[in-house]
Every structure is written in C-alpha cells, then in structure tokens.
Amino acid sequence: MRYRTDYSATLLASPPDVIEIAGWRLHYQAYSTRQRDTRAPVLLLGGAFQSFRSFAAEVDELLGEHPVILLDLPSQGGNLQLAPELDLEQLADLIAAFAEQLQLPALMPVGLSYGSALAALFAARHPRRCARLLLAGITAFGRPGARRMLEEGLALLEEGRLGEFAQGALTGLLNPLHLQETGVSPVFRKALLRQIQRLTPLEVERYRQNSLRLLAFTGFDSHPQCPTLVLAGEHDHFTQPWEHAHFAAACGMAECAVIHQADHLAQFERREACAALYRPFLCERPLPARSSGSTRLHAGQLLNLEKRCEPRRTPRQQHAVLLHDEGQRWAVELSELGFFGGRLQGDLPADLPQRGWRLSHGDLPEQHLIPLRHDEQGLAFVFAHSDAAASQALAERFHPAPQPAAACA
Structure with missing residues (x-):
C-alpha cells in the first residue's frame, strides 16, 4: 500500500482510488504521515447517507497516530455500483479481499451504523485480518x-x-x-x-x-474475538443501548460505553466524548477509568440494561379510534402511549393488515401506526412518524424526563 501524505479535508471530495475484485469495484482513499507504513491502519466504514467527507474531523485527528483508509464497498457512500446479489457476509468478505490484494497488515475497522454490521462481520469471519474493532450504532436488526x-x-x-x-x-x-x-x-x-x-x-x-x-441478515454465527469497543448513544432509539450492550457481551474481548447526550449519530454529536475513548483504544492503551461525557458499562450490566427508553404512560383520556385506509373504524382503549409507540385494546380482527393504520386520539392529529404484536394483552404498535406535523404534535405532548441508558422496542 502506498499512502498519500498530503491530506487535507478537501481531498475527501476528490475521485477515489479504485480496485476491482471479482468484478466488484471498491473505492478507497488512504492517508498517512509516510508513504510506506507498516502500522495497523484504521479503516473507516460509514453508514447510510454518509460519504468520505463525513469523516473529515476523524481523519484529521487519527492521522497523528495511525494510517487511515476510507473504503466504499459496492453500493456504499460514493460507490454507485449496485450489488443486489451480495449479502452482508459477502460484502464483509470483500473487505478481507481488499486487505489481501493491497497486502495490508491487520486492520482496525471503525464501523458506524450500517458500517458497523460490515465491520463486525469482517472481524468475526476474518479474525487474523482484524487487530481491533470499534463499533457505533449496531445494526443487527433483530428488534x-x-x-x-x-x-x-x-x-x-x-x-x-x-x-x-x-x-x-x-x-x-x-x-x-x-x-x-x-x-x-x-x-x-x-x-x-x-x-x-x-x-x-x-x-x-x-x-x-x-x-x-439488513432484513435478510439472520444474525451472527460467531462474534468478534479481537479487542472491541462498542459505543452507544444514550438516546439512540434506532439502535438502542441495550442492543449495543448485548452485542458487547457476546464478543470475546469487548468494552461497551454509553455516550451521554447523544443518539444514533454519537460519533458526530459528541466527538470529544467518543474520541476520549477511541484514542487510547486504537493506540492499545487502557481506557480511562472515568471519562467526561460517557459511562463505561461493567460486565454485569451488559445483559441487564433496561429495554425501555421512553416513558409509556396510561393517558388520562384512554378512548381512541383506530382507523384503516379501507374505511373500517374500531373504538379502542389506550393502555400505554409514548412518542415512539404504545399498546391498545379493542375488538379487532384476528388477522390485521400490516399497513394502512391511523390512530385518532383526543386533539392530536391522526398518527400513522404500524402493528407489532396482537395477543391477549392487546395490540402493541410503533408510530411510523411519516407525517412531520403529526410527529411534532405528539412530541410536544411528551416532555423528556431523565432516562436510563437503555431503550425500548
């Protein structure tokens, strides 16, 4: 590997280097303080709606201690090649093929959101090619x-x-x-x-x-065994803190930390709090015993975090109407209501359609909802939040209270 030594943030918008592996094009940029560098490189793998430019601050900071490689696999970031036939495992294997073709030493992947699944699978499937692993926004999608x-x-x-x-x-x-x-x-x-x-x-x-x-992914057959650091945003409802903790518990050598005052984009919302952990981790130094802006979880907490992130209350006015786009209406009673979902009871048909539902409740705009479970305890649902005005009105109904570092389905 020959690294560029002239890094500036503007270069992240320039055309990448491209290599082809078995017909698949992989886009990358590689930077270091020296052209030939045998140190373990940090490999940045982003999520949806992210490009190389999203990592300008991280590259600038990491280059002082590490070579840095940014990689877009087919259909990721700025790589426009479609790859409908490739599953997550095959994309993870492409990372290993990339490392082999460029004769790289063991990598230190940093996987964010969608990239976290690829980074974790790479580490689990190709342990000799992964030195350390940093994950944020775990997207296993089992919830x-x-x-x-x-x-x-x-x-x-x-x-x-x-x-x-x-x-x-x-x-x-x-x-x-x-x-x-x-x-x-x-x-x-x-x-x-x-x-x-x-x-x-x-x-x-x-x-x-x-x-x-992601929907086709059935879960990890094995988990990473290398040193692993898992970072969870305290208020991340999309990939919830308890899910991060469970993943860390399944790894061989994992630490998990909750980043205060952050949600799914913790790496960008609380840069310094995250950096205070990943800087020593990537340099193989012990993590600080205490770090401002985060809470490290001990082993006994990993499988015991609260799985509810928002208050679910029994509303004063429990009467509501459940409507379907085909014209049916049912009088229902709300037993739980929160911003992200709730539970109701009513004389509903056994086989509910999956889509087309709205909830009319009090003076709130109608809320589009998605059924989850329909059993003797009623209908559990989540709100689709596809209507901006309706979501805003619902958010104003709920005033956040201090919450545990966990989340709910």
Missing part, C-alpha cells in the same frame, strides 16, 4: 420494531412517497425528544431531511438493496 420501521420505509419508497420516507428516516436517526440534549441544530436537521428527500432513483435503489440485506 421487531426496528425491522417493521425499515419495512415501512421500503414500502413508502416503492409507492414513491419520498417525503414521508424521509421524515420517518430522520426521526429514527435524530431522536426528536432529545434534540436539546444532543445539540442537533435545526439547520443540520433540515439539511439532513433535504438530503434524504432529494435521493436520486439510483440512491433510492441502493438504499433499498442495503435495507433488504
């Missing part, structure tokens, strides 16, 4: 609520309802109940919403294929 939200997003895209899809995706990435704590500005929120709303047909297809890969 029913997350899977149904992802399926709803795909259905909206299929129907051409890009605006509603964008609103639901934004609510998943940026928890509206904690915008003040996470420091997400209205300008950034609007910019991200516009970015999602303006996806081209090719970008929509790439998102669809990537989402289908």
Whole structure:
C-alpha cells in the first residue's frame, strides 16, 4: 500500500482510488504521515447517507497516530455500483479481499451504523485480518420494531412517497425528544431531511438493496474475538443501548460505553466524548477509568440494561379510534402511549393488515401506526412518524424526563 501524505479535508471530495475484485469495484482513499507504513491502519466504514467527507474531523485527528483508509464497498457512500446479489457476509468478505490484494497488515475497522454490521462481520469471519474493532450504532436488526420501521420505509419508497420516507428516516436517526440534549441544530436537521428527500432513483435503489440485506441478515454465527469497543448513544432509539450492550457481551474481548447526550449519530454529536475513548483504544492503551461525557458499562450490566427508553404512560383520556385506509373504524382503549409507540385494546380482527393504520386520539392529529404484536394483552404498535406535523404534535405532548441508558422496542 502506498499512502498519500498530503491530506487535507478537501481531498475527501476528490475521485477515489479504485480496485476491482471479482468484478466488484471498491473505492478507497488512504492517508498517512509516510508513504510506506507498516502500522495497523484504521479503516473507516460509514453508514447510510454518509460519504468520505463525513469523516473529515476523524481523519484529521487519527492521522497523528495511525494510517487511515476510507473504503466504499459496492453500493456504499460514493460507490454507485449496485450489488443486489451480495449479502452482508459477502460484502464483509470483500473487505478481507481488499486487505489481501493491497497486502495490508491487520486492520482496525471503525464501523458506524450500517458500517458497523460490515465491520463486525469482517472481524468475526476474518479474525487474523482484524487487530481491533470499534463499533457505533449496531445494526443487527433483530428488534421487531426496528425491522417493521425499515419495512415501512421500503414500502413508502416503492409507492414513491419520498417525503414521508424521509421524515420517518430522520426521526429514527435524530431522536426528536432529545434534540436539546444532543445539540442537533435545526439547520443540520433540515439539511439532513433535504438530503434524504432529494435521493436520486439510483440512491433510492441502493438504499433499498442495503435495507433488504439488513432484513435478510439472520444474525451472527460467531462474534468478534479481537479487542472491541462498542459505543452507544444514550438516546439512540434506532439502535438502542441495550442492543449495543448485548452485542458487547457476546464478543470475546469487548468494552461497551454509553455516550451521554447523544443518539444514533454519537460519533458526530459528541466527538470529544467518543474520541476520549477511541484514542487510547486504537493506540492499545487502557481506557480511562472515568471519562467526561460517557459511562463505561461493567460486565454485569451488559445483559441487564433496561429495554425501555421512553416513558409509556396510561393517558388520562384512554378512548381512541383506530382507523384503516379501507374505511373500517374500531373504538379502542389506550393502555400505554409514548412518542415512539404504545399498546391498545379493542375488538379487532384476528388477522390485521400490516399497513394502512391511523390512530385518532383526543386533539392530536391522526398518527400513522404500524402493528407489532396482537395477543391477549392487546395490540402493541410503533408510530411510523411519516407525517412531520403529526410527529411534532405528539412530541410536544411528551416532555423528556431523565432516562436510563437503555431503550425500548
């Protein structure tokens, strides 16, 4: 590997280097303080809606201690090659083939959101090629609520309802109940919403294929055994802290930390709190016993975090009406209600359609909902949050209280 030594943030927008492996094109940029560098490189793998430019601050900081490689696999980031036939495991194997072709030493992958699944699979499937592993925003997608939200997003895209899809995706990435704590500005929120709303047909297809890969993923046959650091945003509802902790518990040598006042984009919202942990970790130094902005979880906590992140209350007015797009109406009683979902009871048909539901409750705008479980305890559901005005009205109904470092389905 020959590294570039002239790094500047503007270069991240320049055309990448490209290598071809078995017909698949891999885009990358590689930087170091020396052209020939035998140290373990940090490999940056981003999530949906991220490009090399998203990592400008990280590259600038990491280059003082490590070579840095940014990689876009087919259908990732700026790599426009579609790859519908490749599953997550095969994409992870492409990372190993990339390392072999360029004769790289053992890598230190940093996987964020969608990239976390690829990084973790690479580490588990190719342990000799992975020295250390850093993950944030674990996307194993075993939680029913997350899977149904992802399926709803795909259905909206299929129907051409890009605006509603964008609103639901934004609510998943940026928890509206904690915008003040996470420091997400209205300008950034609007910019991200516009970015999602303006996806081209090719970008929509790439998102669809990537989402289908996640939905088809049946779970890890084995977990990484190398030193691993897992970072979870305190208010991340999309990939929840307890899921991060469970993943860490299954790894051979994992530490897990909850980043305060952050949600799914913890790496970008709380850069210094994250850096205070990943800097020593990547340099093979002990993590600080105490670190401002985060809480390290001890082994006994990993499988015992609370799985409910939001208050679910019994509303004063329990009467509500459940409506379906085909015209049916049912009088129901709300036993639990929160911003992200709830539970209701009513004389409902046994076989409920998966889509087309709305909840009318009090003076709130009608809320689009997605059924999860229908049993003797009633109907558990999540809100789709595809209507901006309805979501805003619901958010104003709930005032965040101090929450445990965990989340709910």
